Amino acid sequence: MRAGCSPEQEASGEKVAAAPAGAGAGSNTGSQQPAIEEQPSSEPQEESTDEASQEKQEKPNLELSPPPVLPLPGCYTHSLKLTSEQTLCQSNIQLCHPEELVGDIKDLAFIGNGSFAAVFKGLWQGAKVAIKFVVSDSLNSNSVTLRESLLGQLLSHPNVIQTYTTRCALMDDESLHAIHGATEDARRLSGDSLRFVSGDGFGDPRHKAGGGTISVSNILLQLQVKPGQYVAVVIMEYADRGTLQEAIYKRQVFRESPRWNKRIAARALFRTAREIALGMQHLHSSNILHGDLKPGNVLLTSARVDRRGFIAKLADFGLSHVAHGPIATNTWGTLRYMAPEHFSGTMSQATDVFAFGMLLWEMVTGKKPYENMTQGEVIQSVSQGLRPQWPPDCFPHLEYLGKRCTAHNSADRPSFGEIVKELEDMEVMLRELLQATRESAGMNVVAGSSSHSDPQQG
Numbered sequence: 001m002r003a004g005c006s007p008e009q010e011a012s013g014e015k016v017a018a019a020p021a022g023a024g025a026g027s028n029t030g031s032q033q034p035a036i037e038e039q040p041s042s043e044p045q046e047e048s049t050d051e052a053s054q055e056k057q058e059k060p061n062l063e064l065s066p067p068p069v070l071p072l073p074g075c076y077t078h079s080l081k082l083t084s085e086q087t088l089c090q091s092n093i094q095l096c097h098p099e100e101l102v103g104d105i106k107d108l109a110f111i112g113n114g115s116f117a118a119v120f121k122g123l124w125q126g127a128k129v130a131i132k133f134v135v136s137d138s139l140n141s142n143s144v145t146l147r148e149s150l151l152g153q154l155l156s157h158p159n160v161i162q163t164y165t166t167r168c169a170l171m172d173d174e175s176l177h178a179i180h181g182a183t184e185d186a187r188r189l190s191g192d193s194l195r196f197v198s199g200d201g202f203g204d205p206r207h208k209a210g211g212g213t214i215s216v217s218n219i220l221l222q223l224q225v226k227p228g229q230y231v232a233v234v235i236m237e238y239a240d241r242g243t244l245q246e247a248i249y250k251r252q253v254f255r256e257s258p259r260w261n262k263r264i265a266a267r268a269l270f271r272t273a274r275e276i277a278l279g280m281q282h283l284h285s286s287n288i289l290h291g292d293l294k295p296g297n298v299l300l301t302s303a304r305v306d307r308r309g310f311i312a313k314l315a316d317f318g319l320s321h322v323a324h325g326p327i328a329t330n331t332w333g334t335l336r337y338m339a340p341e342h343f344s345g346t347m348s349q350a351t352d353v354f355a356f357g358m359l360l361w362e363m364v365t366g367k368k369p370y371e372n373m374t375q376g377e378v379i380q381s382v383s384q385g386l387r388p389q390w391p392p393d394c395f396p397h398l399e400y401l402g403k404r405c406t407a408h409n410s411a412d413r414p415s416f417g418e419i420v421k422e423l424e425d426m427e428v429m430l431r432e433l434l435q436a437t438r439e440s441a442g443m444n445v446v447a448g449s450s451s452h453s454d455p456q457q458g
Ligand SMILES: Nc1ncnc2c1ncn2[C@@H]1O[C@H](COP(=O)(O)OP(=O)(O)OP(=O)(O)O)[C@@H](O)[C@H]1O
Pocket: 111, 112, 113, 114, 115, 116, 117, 118, 119, 130, 161, 236, 237, 238, 239, 240, 242, 243, 296, 297, 299, 315, 316
């Protein structure tokens, strides 16, 4: 059952009566015959004279009108106009039946979980996707579920993880029972048993390599979903290269290494930071504040645009807000990335810029901000103006940008538009420096190479 449609309405077929005027008009008399079969059989089927077509134009055959296009079960399809925080409300969520939550998703395998959600990969409509499950007790304005469900769908940009569709269901006793029961039945029918291990060391040949699959029943059990809770399922683009956090710490992408020199590492940093800023510029131009920008919420997808082999995309809109200017909020992001005014409940585009400045510092240093401080000390120090030290060998323009992003006064911070431009200029500068060095050493073999060429080109 969907929101706004009572069981009585569904049983009486009132949904059909709500179809657009003209569709099957005059045939809604309780007859079960489809409108198309009510055509008079005497009418010539193949005749297409001018007169006949003229008559069709003048007197449309209502019985032939196509059936109304109804949303797919569980798909949240209507276009939203979210103009303020007040529009982030339950009435904008179209609830689906609990069994429709993942009915069309196959091969679910666990990726990881965060503070509010568990994320899986799976196959949806033939494509590899990421599926986020978010559980909450209500869909009030503070609900992460509500924000995850609604906000990602408003965004479409190459540097933002694409949300394909979302579903949300209110779980009740009966449906939880049905979901768990169906899984148990399927397991019994296939002769499968969670506990059966042959000891041969091969595993079950029906399970795919790389983690196997997990049933929706197991997911709901792991998330400890209870009757009366809401479960949202967000189906989104799968990021196959992990997070920016992993790129900084595990793969050390932005540091000099046997794989690439200091200059290439710096270009990788400028390019990645610029992609994040471009994604953020898109959010802000859509009047959305991210609210939790940090390396763990920037995902990487494979791409052959340059030698990094990935591009960066923003994810995670559970703490995002719709805002045209500064807003009062009681949601907190991740402490180490929060601007001083955010501690006292004000969020704005400038608080996202502050978080970006901290993220930039982390990319440059490969260290967690305020590593040895307690949470209380971080709040106190940041409020008093303390910021992490930039390393002495940092590109001076980058340090200048980073320091402005984390300025105490929010009005002194640049916009993402300015950040994008400055990062691009820095990369061009680095490229020209190399060109000048090569020219002075008589090494420039690239005929006609221009000092103002697009940084995407080389
Ligand atoms: N679209 C995606 N593609 C691939 N992996 C994803 C995707 N979305 C999330 N993940 C991964 O799933 C895991 C859980 O994500 P989630 O956003 O719930 O938590 P988190 O970012 O680790 O923590 P936090 O709650 O603080 O944001 C993370 O490892 C994240 O990188």
